[in-house]
Amino acid sequence: MLVCEKGMHSFIIEIVTVHHAGVYECVAKNRAGENRFTMRLDVLAQEALRPPTFVQKMLNTRALEGDTVRLECKVDASPPPQLFWKKDKDMLRIDPNRMSLYQDGSGRQCLLIDRVTKSDSGWYTLSAINEAGMSTCNARLDVGTRTTPAMKTAPPASKTLKLLSSLSHVPVLTVESPAQHTAPLYESEEL
Template sequence: MAVTLSEVRRRVAQVHQGADLEQQLCFYDAWASEYEEDVSVLEYGAPQYAAACLAAAFGANTQEALVLDVACGTGLVAQELQAVGFRHFHGLDGSPGMLEHARHKGLYQDLKQCLLGQEALPSPEGCYDAVVIVGALSEGQVPANVVPELLRVTKPGPDRNASEMAFAGIFCQTLLFTSILWPLSITGLELAINDIAVDRKVSTMPGRALPLRCSVRNHSQEEELFWLREDGTVDLKDGNRMTSSSLCVFPVSVEDNGISFTCRLARDASVQVSVTLDVLFPPILTGEDPPSAEEDGDVTLDCHAKANPPAQMTWRKDNTTLMLEDSRYEIFQTSELYQLKIRGAQKSDSGIYDCLAEYPGRTEQKSFHLVVGDKTVPFPTEAVIAAAVVVFLTILFAIVARRERILKCFRKPSESPSNTAL
């Protein structure tokens, strides 16, 4: 689905909302894959203007110049500089995600991560023929105190002193900075959770309290808010609805992992912002011993495992890692089940089986006791029933065939009349 202009405006607005450094880097890392699509929707022309400005200053000497691209992002400025004849680029940025996308373009001979304004530039004095910074020199992004560092690593020009060069460079940067901020002036009403106006994940741990505060931005009147936990409405007190609304998730539990909380404008359901809980917890292993098995039968051991992030799972038998190359062993794994199936179990398969979950800094295990006994001979139930039926029918037929004789045995002898005279 194509991104809309309003969505891009919200993301660009988020860049300039003064979040702390860790949040900003996380935001840029997440934005890197969609950054170029978003700026194309904005018809962002600052990289082209910068390239034209620098090409005009260098004239025919572009191919030998070494250019430092500060806050290089995904490499849009280097693309435009290459189009006007520049060939040698070094890049700096604070976001590893942005640098990775820039690296894939193959334009830069050197790329480094640098927290601009907090660290010195990782270059010696007078190293670069030109230094460019496009669309990033602003409050909440790259601070103005980086300018002396930009001048330090730039070679002095042959025809202008350092102050003239600084003035020209800052004038060009100010013009480009104004062009990138233009979309913000027409950004509409929006919501922010904990001062961040984009959907995101929030990491926490079981047992902690997680406060969530939703606020309305760019509003001209009081606005009513409500919260959703997944698809269900959260009950709020009357004084906790207008323009600003707060929740506290306490205590956070393992079951809260993946649950989303959404703050929504009452009069317009399309205006909303969400956070999804990323509850970090070590492995929780459960399961029961399998019933005693017979030789040649199949055995299943179910190890129920939950962890976030997911743990590395293995099986061990009698303290030795189980070699699964044997075709008799099968592994089935889901997000919450690690199952071992043994086909055609043998008495030698009896023993203690450990389900191991390796997690950063710790290993959890759950033990299962398996007993494989002799194969029992099954009772011939069908044969016994068949024989009983035959015997019964034989007796029945014998009785029927000899019924006359049998009946005579039960008849009384007839009495003859008496001839005795009185």
């Protein structure tokens, strides 16, 4: 489209495609003469915009106090999205002594929490936003109380035998098996 406004001439291409690339020449003529200039137009293919989508979602996780937890997902978007982590609908406060965020060029996102506590329990949400849109992914983390395992106890007699056999100054006791008495077996209706 050619436009002339207040003596200013313009050549407008409304929707540029790669076919418009090339060298353009502008020629101005009047009775006094002519002038010209050339311009090169390069058209770069526009990156296709894709809203964020989670191709691998975070999984609900159960852990015990003191464990290390890894909340992991993978997001696909173009251009790469901005990421926002939340815990129970509030922005996640990263404790640098226990928490780390990792990401790689493939879109994999990871929140690593060392030495989890009961207060780490809750809903974790990752929001991904770019010019094309927004998407969220969430998972539940439940942290249980760690209890010390109960000691297995043996019957008192075997404890005593183990204790006695572990003492070097006490002679080891040997238990002889009772004499085997074999008698013929008979079938009986009585019991």
